[in-house]
Amino acid sequence: MRGLNFSTGINKPPKYRSLAEQVGILGQDGKIAARYSFGDTSSLYLDDQAVGGNVSADAETVGLVLDKAQIGGKTASAFIAGQSNVVTNGGFDADSDWTKGTGWSISGGVATHSGATIGNLSQTALTVGKTYKITMTVTGGNVNVFAGSGNFVTNVTGSVNLILEAVTNGSIFIQCATDGVAVDDVSYCEIPGLHFLQSDTAKEPTFKIRTNGSATYNALNSSGVDELLTSTPSMYAQGGMVMVFGVSGAAQSDKIIFAESSSASVTQLYMLGTGITDTGALKLFIRNDANTTLLLVESTVDIADGSPHVVTVIDTGSSYEFRVDGAAAGSGSYTRSGTLTLNVANMLALKRTTESNWFAGDLISPIFADPTVVSAAEIRTMEAYIAQLMGVTLS
Amino acid sequence: MINPWHIVMAVPVAYADHLNRCGAALDYGWSNFSLPLVTPPDLDTVTHYACDAPASEGFKLLAEAAVQGTLPAGVPWKDYGVTEAQAIAAFGAMLLDAEESGTRTPREHFDNTLSQWGLEQKIQDEI
Numbered sequence: 001m002r003g004l005n006f007s008t009g010i011n012k013p014p015k016y017r018s019l020a021e022q023v024g025i026l027g028q029d030g031k032i033a034a035r036y037s038f039g040d041t042s043s044l045y046l047d048d049q050a051v052g053g054n055v056s057a058d059a060e061t062v063g064l065v066l067d068k069a070q071i072g073g074k075t076a077s078a079f080i081a082g083q084s085n086v087v088t089n090g091g092f093d094a095d096s097d098w099t100k101g102t103g104w105s106i107s108g109g110v111a112t113h114s115g116a117t118i119g120n121l122s123q124t125a126l127t128v129g130k131t132y133k134i135t136m137t138v139t140g141g142n143v144n145v146f147a148g149s150g151n152f153v154t155n156v157t158g159s160v161n162l163i164l165e166a167v168t169n170g171s172i173f174i175q176c177a178t179d180g181v182a183v184d185d186v187s188y189c190e191i192p193g194l195h196f197l198q199s200d201t202a203k204e205p206t207f208k209i210r211t212n213g214s215a216t217y218n219a220l221n222s223s224g225v226d227e228l229l230t231s232t233p234s235m236y237a238q239g240g241m242v243m244v245f246g247v248s249g250a251a252q253s254d255k256i257i258f259a260e261s262s263s264a265s266v267t268q269l270y271m272l273g274t275g276i277t278d279t280g281a282l283k284l285f286i287r288n289d290a291n292t293t294l295l296l297v298e299s300t301v302d303i304a305d306g307s308p309h310v311v312t313v314i315d316t317g318s319s320y321e322f323r324v325d326g327a328a329a330g331s332g333s334y335t336r337s338g339t340l341t342l343n344v345a346n347m348l349a350l351k352r353t354t355e356s357n358w359f360a361g362d363l364i365s366p367i368f369a370d371p372t373v374v375s376a377a378e379i380r381t382m383e384a385y386i387a388q389l390m391g392v393t394l395s
Numbered sequence: 396m397i398n399p400w401h402i403v404m405a406v407p408v409a410y411a412d413h414l415n416r417c418g419a420a421l422d423y424g425w426s427n428f429s430l431p432l433v434t435p436p437d438l439d440t441v442t443h444y445a446c447d448a449p450a451s452e453g454f455k456l457l458a459e460a461a462v463q464g465t466l467p468a469g470v471p472w473k474d475y476g477v478t479e480a481q482a483i484a485a486f487g488a489m490l491l492d493a494e495e496s497g498t499r500t501p502r503e504h505f506d507n508t509l510s511q512w513g514l515e516q517k518i519q520d521e522i
Contacts, residue, residue: 059398059449059496078464142474154419155474183451200424202404202446223501226430254522269522285522309513355429 005190019385023367024068026378033234033241033368034194035069036230038207038218039389061204062220065164065229065347067193073115080133080163083189086125087172090136090186097125098123103176110184112175113143118177125188126166129232131195132164132188136174141181146173147188165197165232190327194368196229196347203228203355210248210362212308215391217364219248224360228349233260233342235368236270236286242369243272244382248308249361251280256307256357258366259346266352267291268340272313273359280304282311282329284320286360295320301329305359308390310383316371326383326394401501403508404456405432405445405490413477413485420475420482421457421467431517432509443490443514447467447505452500455493 005281017025020039026032055062071079089097095106102119105112111121131149138157145160146152148167152175156162174183198204208221235241243258252274260270268289275281280302286294301324303309312323317336322329344351347366349358367382385393406414411428419425428444450458457467465484466472472482492508499507509515 031514057397061398061449142471155471200418200426200427200429200446202423202448204448206398206449223447223505225505226445266520307445350522354431354519357522 018387021326022381023385026069026369026374026381029094031373031378032069033238033367033370034067035367036065036196036365037068038161038220038365052218055207058207058209060207061201062207062229063198063201063204065196065220065365066191067195068219070191070193080189080191083133083191085189086132086189087123087186087188088125092184103179110182112183113176113178113181115179116177118175121174121176121183122171124169124171126172127171128166128168128170129360131163131165131191131197134160134164134188134193136160136186137184139182139189141176141178143181143183144173144175146171146175149173163188163197165193175264187385192343194231194234194345196231198227198229202226205229206364207236208362212391215389217246217389217391219246219362219364221362222348224252224358226349228351228355228360229347230351231345231347233270233345235345236260236340238370240312240315240371241316242371242374242382243311243313243366244379244386245366246308246364246386246392247303247311247361248306248364249274249304250306250381251302251304252360254281254283254357255359256346256348256350257359257363260340260342260351261344261346261350263344263351264353265289265341268342269352270340270342271350273357274304275299278302282313282322282324284313284315286334286336286340288340290338292338294336295334295339297330297332299324299329301325301327308362308364308392310387310392310394311391312379312383314355314371314379323383325392326380326387396426399453399496400450400452400455400493401447401496401498401504402450402491402493403445403447403481403505404428404458405443405509405512405514406485407443407488410442410488411444412483413481416475416477416491417472417482417485420459420470420477422473432514434513435515438515438518441517445505445514445516447501449496449501450493458486458489459493462489462491481483515516 142155144154147164205227256273271285275283275298282299299322314321319333321331431441432443434442
């Protein structure tokens with residue numbers, strides 16, 4: 001009898017991969033736009049951005065949700081620490097690369113501020129809309145640290161450890177009005193992927209450990225009062241999206257689970273949330289800059305009825321399909337027209353000129369993907385992964 | 396439990412900017428008080444801004460003391476655009492209710508507390 005030939009792979013026995021591994025492989029292949037696996041708490045999301053600790057305990061608030069598809073199996077801390085630094089001459093080894101405002105000088109391997117007149121030490125190095133992990137050492141007093149002109153943290157000192165999204169003009173500013181303050185080892189490391197942030201403590205959702213029968217899973221909970229996570233939009237612009245997520249909440253009218261919007265206008269919107277006609281249904285709503293509704297549909301099966309459900313939305317840009325717990329829940333076609341000028345991605349509520357439409361309930365491990373690069377079988381794998389977490393049986 | 400309390404806070408519009416600056420000085424972010432409230436029967440004019448949050452024992456004690464006029468020491472209020480006197484006034488105007496987590500849902504605690512204060516969340520515009 002001939003022996004099996006494992007070296008050629010022809011008779012290679014199939015390698016067993018868990019659902020989590022299969023979903024992870026999709027991410028490693030670059031096929032998943034973003035995956036927020038709350039089942040892996042110790043490595044996935046950090047609490048208050050200025051604190052920078054991992055969330056692990058029930059009822060802890062969540063200020064940053066990292067994209068599991070991007071972190072490649074590392075812990076959140078190791079992942080962030082491993083990103084490349086975009087700052088040139090952050091160690092101040094030479095008197096170059098920085099624009100020195102009032103009072104600033106570079107000498108002896110540090111930047112020093114002299115006098116009590118406020119001045120900026122600056123360098124343009126950031127990409128607007130990207131999120132950065134910022135570290136530096138400050139001695140002799142405090143500085144204000146900026147990522148662009150409008151996003152900043154004031155009065156930091158010692159071993160500085162911050163996470164900020166870069167805004168207008170993408171410049172680094174280190175601002176000081178104190179004599180004798182020295183700064184060294186400045187680094188801004190981009191955190192790639194669609195990471196969701198909340199820098200106001202009261203608006204942070206809460207980490208919850210839930211059970212459904214014998215299944216114990218981790219959820220992001222919103223009370224529906226003021227919780228909101230935001231990021232940079234990308235789904236509508238890429239031509240469509242696949243979103244697979246677990247959800248548990250009561251019926252509620254017109255609340256946001258995921259949306260892309262404009263902070264300057266209430267008009268344009270790409271929204272996934274609860275219905276109005278049927279407040280337990282899933283609603284997909286698209287409206288362009290010219291206030292033309294491109295699509296307004298609700299699912300035929302409820303997602304908000306107090307029980308956990310696995311929800312799938314496939315929007316190809318010309319058609320949509322809903323599935324609830326693996327079963328068909330509506331489909332159809334539509335036409336995109338006009339422009340949607342979007343600058344905010346939203347989870348759990350809606351940020352436009354004001355904040356509104358807060359969802360109350362649990363969100364479990366949402367996965368976003370580009371519908372043009374994932375197969376039907378891969379979408380089923382995502383559904384099975386979330387169903388297994390939540391103890392939900394798929395049809 | 397890390398956050399054994401659930402707190403509801405509201406502040407009159409006139410003090411909201413100063414109280415948000417106080418929040419930033421305490422490292423809680425810049426716009427926690429942004430949820431508009433009205434005082435019935437006028438349902439159009441925003442009179443207060445509110446927020447709710449899970450809270451640690453330490454935060455609860457800090458907030459209750461601040462409402463009574465005792466601010467935490469060593470906070471550089473003026474660096475955040477508010478004087479200590481303005482911080483005392485803003486905290487003094489703040490409405491605060493704390494209850495043990497799990498007593499009611501956060502939403503029920505929020506709505507019932509607003510009702511006790513004679514306030515309502517302003518009805519938002521339709522999407």
